[in-house]
Amino acid sequence: MAQREALSQVRISVRNLVEFVMRSGDLDDRRMAGAKKEAMQAGSRLHRKIQRRMGSDYQAEVSLKHTVKEDSFELLIEGRADGIITEPGGVTIDEIKCIYMDPGRLEEPDPVHMAQALCYGTIYAVHHDLEEIGIQLTYCNIETEEIRRFKEVKTREEVEDWFKGLIHEYVKWARYLYHHRMRRQECLKTLQFPYAYREGQKELAACVYRSVAEGRNLYIQAPTGVGKTLSTVFPSLKAMGEGYGEKLFYLTARTITRSVAEEAFDILRGEKELYFNTVTITAKEKLCVLEKPSCNPYDCPRAKGHFDRVNDAVYEIIHEEEGITREKVLRYAERFQVCPFEFCLDISSWTDGIICDYNYVFDPNVRLKRYFAEGEQTGSYLFLVDEAHNLVPRAREMYSAAVVKEDLLLAKRILKGLPGAAKTVSLLDACNKRMLELKRAYGTGKEEEGISHRRVLGADYELLGDVKLLALELMAMFGELEAFMNENGEFTDRDLVLELYFKVRDFLNIHDRLDDRYRIYARLLEDGSFMVKLMCMDPSECLRRCLDQSESTVFFSATLLPVQYYKELLSGDPQEYAVYAKSPFSPENRLVLAASDVSSRYSRRGRSQYERIADYLEVIIRERKGNYMVFFPSYQFQEQVEAILLERERTGSLGFDRICQSNRMTEEEREAFLEQFEAKRSRSFAALCVMGGIFSEGIDLKEERLIGAVIVGTGLPQVNTEQEILKEYFDEREGNGFDYAYQYPGMNKVMQAAGRVIRTVNDKGVIALLDDRFLRPEYVALFPREWGTYTVVNRGNVSQALREFWEKFPRQEEM
Secondary structure, X not given: OOOEOOOOEEEEEHHHHHHHHHOOOXXXXXXXXXXXXHXXXXXXXXXXXXXXXXXXXXXXXXXXXXXXXXXXXXXXXXXXXXXXXXXXXXXXXXXXXXXXXXXXXXXXXXXXXXXXXXXXXXXXXXXXXXXXXXXXXXXXXXXXXXXXXXXXXXXXXXXXXXXXXXXXXXXXXXXXXXXXXXXXXXXXXXXXXXXXXXXXXXXXXXXXXXXXXXXXXXXXXXXXXXXXXXXXXXXXHHHHHOOEOOEXXXXXXXXXXXXXXXXXXXXXXXXXXXXXXXEEOOOHHHHOOOOOOOOOOOOOOOOOOHHHHHHHHHHHHHHHOOEEOHHHHHHHHHHHOOOHHHHHHHHHOXXXXXXXXXXXXXXXOOOOHHHHOOOOOOOOEEEEEOOHHHHHHHHHHHOOXXXXXXXXXXXXXXXXXXXXXXXXXXXXXXXXXXXXXXXXXXXXXXXXXXXXXXXXXXXXXXXXXXXHHHHHHHHHHHHHHHXXXXXXXXXXXXXXXXXXXXXXXXXXXXXXXOOOOEXXXXXXXXXXXXXXXXXXXXXXXXXXXXXXXXXXXXXXXOOOOOHHHHHHHHOOOOOOEEEEOOOOOOHHHEEEEXXXXXXXXXXXXXXXXXXXXXXXXXXXXXXXXXXXXXXXOOHHHHHHHHHHHHHHHHXXXXXXXXXXXXXXXXXXXXXXXXXXXXXXXXXXXXXXXXXXXXXXXXXXXXXXXXXXXXXXXXXOOOOOHHHHHHHHHHHHHHOOHHHHHHHHHHHHHHHHHHOOOOXXXXXXXXXXXXXXXHHOHHHHOOOOHHHXXXXXXXXXXXXXXXXXXXXXXXXXXXX
């Protein structure tokens, strides 16, 4: 069962308490402090190894809690001490930090690390009535296992005075949380759904509430128009009102779906006076006041003294705003002269809901450590994962990493000759030599060494057994590089070296996760550079660790079929709940056509097939005047058909206007593209797009703005190195490699494109599937339930099928 929160109690972890209260001064990203955080994952086994060495006097992983009474509420400070050493001479609190850098370079412990240990020391001394307590910081290098300790003994009076000062700085914030939460809970208990329920919507909301209350995950296949955002947000809020969860994360893959979430909360606030504040976290690049983010006091005036001003900015915005959007963040950041992105992250600590990209919860390099620190449960959270079908490929990216030989050489050339860089350069050279050994073995087919050479569509790659020696070389280099970067804030091409720093950090972090759900491959890239990649095949285990930090997760999408595929790759539990929401739309308003005489197969592509597709487009688009979208498998395919349409236009036979999606469109170009659907026209209009691109998801063209979608091909991903590795992996495991690597992702793109047509109860439209493979049983089995029946057509009878459909509805006025 999900955890019910005690209303009279405000909880905070030791880590978050000290990091919040003790910060001051400048924001400066030139210091590689982030490496210490990443080392927590990479050094987890070493951490336990150190604890086991300490003997019988050492008690590891001790949970500690302390309550401070304030007014009408309690402040609960909790955390877990790495170790408590009980000896005849007294008790010592041990705080272990596994780092990449040489511990010998440390002159003193990090103040925040010391503060953590002091908190644990205070709690232990008070609860065990000790007159004094030892405080020890243990730093250990991940590669060499070299240890350096800093120890001091404090009296109980000293630690209690220090702790009281820490709490004094935090109390006003805790008081805000307490009173805010009391008002929020009262509101949530009486909150009503803002509209009359559509068919199936009430049942869907009930399923969400039940899953949250039971602490279970839920998968929802929700056809377009069900109102899935409100149907998931509202019951989640009601569950929170009953104490199931303290903070709500609404997770998305695209900016447009974040806007939909903001709108849902605004509707509840406006219609039913919801008291529940939210913040939308926007990417740093979209918030930064500089042309290119450079977070240090020399390049950005807001970075200087940022931490001296940001708490005042946070305190003001949370008292004045409820729905905190990007625009509001920018306005308050300007007023207080603070970094908008860091300000936005800090605001999130004091809001009830966070609307953000998936990576802030799931990506090991981006996830918000204030909520998801390794090994710590810092709160009671609910996750709502919108457009959840996108999380599978995104998660594979998040949990994969690569290193390129030529990047190592470039960094070596940049650093060579710089004062203090000699050791780093030497270690870079050792890494390059290790990569050179792998490159020289490339293509030799040394099966006995775990190397398997493959070839797919002209691209070579090799599967490798392991890269432990490379990882060791990178680990040694990384510690030196970190120290050098910390000591040298400015030098020519520092940004290029910084890129390598993060790539190596990611590689080491992922290397520590390697198991049988990964494949390691090497490849010569098109530019001649040599890459080694740790590729995640099945992200379920990595995602599960994140999902375990929520009370309940609701995955929902209009295209979550087959649901077993998503259960397997998102959480790895086939027994989790799943619901197929009933569509409120009449199937009479939708015509699904499947063409039997056209194909997009690679082997059959040519002029004759492009001509047939052009024939279909002419008939479908001219039969009923309106706006259409045509989705092609690639830009190249789109160009071939467009060339034929252009020929017909020159002869005067083409009866519709059109526009083509181009590669790498700017925001302005995208907006101009969509504005074409608003124009009044004397004849039909078609937008030629690429399936799986920016216009096949998240585009909401209601009623007469779009009356048809033509889908050319089954959406199969292009055959390439990584798709073939995926196929082979799942073939070996379950014999369904083609389904997992090609068919399911392809049909997902098809259904997303088709979903652009029927958006409201008043919509009427055509979905045309132009590929004879759609008639195969394995594809028909993947058609969504709400499509109902489909009509098989050819070029000879498609016009009749369209005419019979459109005759059921009165003609529209001229656009």
